[in-house]
Amino acid sequence: MRSTEDLGASHGWRLQRGVLDDGRVVFAKTGTVSPVFTSEAEGLRWLGEVIAVPEVIEVSRDRLVLSWVDTSSPTAAAAERFGRDLARLHRAGAPAFGAPWPGFIADLPMDNARADDWPAFYAARRVLPFVRQARLPARDVALIERAVARFGEVAGPPEPPARIHGDLWNGNVLWSDGRGVLIDPAAHGGHRETDLAMLALFGAPYLDRILGAYQEETPLADGWRGRVPLHQLHPLLVHVVLFGGSYRDSLLEAVARVLAL
Known part of the structure; x- marks a missing residue:
């Protein structure tokens, strides 16, 4: 250089x-x-x-x-464009749940072995491995395992694998030239509601505009808002592993909401 x-x-x-x-x-x-x-x-x-x-x-x-990506402040128009772009990304699909490359979120490995069933993939490849790493009290682990046992009945109607970013918190969207540019992916074939739940977890500018444009481009299945905590279990567990117990309360709140579905 x-x-x-x-x-x-x-x-x-x-x-x-x-x-x-x-x-x-x-x-x-x-x-x-x-x-x-x-x-x-x-x-x-x-x-x-x-x-x-x-x-x-x-x-x-x-x-x-x-x-290099030159950044600017997000606008409502950029958010709407991003919502439509994200819907098209998800619609592009994937051969299966998982990916042919090793998975990582931050510097933590993830199992990307292919699967045909999303609830089973999410349980075995995303949630349970991080439960084992999180060093949670036994009573917390028991609650999470109860929630995992319900994934098949609370995941909503089956959907084909979507092409997802996989770690789509607001910091991984750069706003540039009137659009959202994605960085730092944990990309794999997954459930499209996962990306939207990540955007909601830590807040995103003009989130309502993003979601509204997404819905216009590719409507979400009924009940998707109620399933947001389900899709937030994995990133919250990742934060417990990376940053410790300060995220435990948020994790347990999400677990309780999944158990109430």
Whole structure:
């Protein structure tokens, strides 16, 4: 690179803004040798067949270089466009639940082995592995296992695998040139309500506009709002694993709402 600017660190990775010899501005993420960068690159390329993402310029087991995304403030119009784009992304579909590359959320591995049934996939590949890592009291684990046992009856009507981002909190949407650009995916074939529940979990600007435009493009199944806590169980467990017990109350509230469905 011709020049670099340090942007700090995240999950142990070093973040930089750089300028290549040909003048292109890039974002670089480097760290210890891991399949996380190649996994992220595969996910970006797959999502990028349908929706705006940064271009993957270089990837190796210890480095990921992406095109730089200039950001701006979100607007209602950009949010509506993003809602329509997200609906089209989900509609593009996936061969099965899961993905052919290793899964990661932040730096935590996830099992992306293929499955044909979403409730079983969600239980075995997303929720239960993180319950085992979260070091929760036995009574909490028992409650979560009760909720997991109900996934098949509370998941709503069966849907085909959607092409989802998989970690779609607001920080992973960059607003640029009147649209939402997706970064840091945990992309896989999943349930489309998962992405929408993630957007709601920590808040997103103009969320009502996003959801309204999404519904106009591809309506959601009846009862989807009641299923939001179901789809938030996994990210809340991830936060308990990463950041500790400060997320326990939110997790248990979501569990209680699933048990009440």
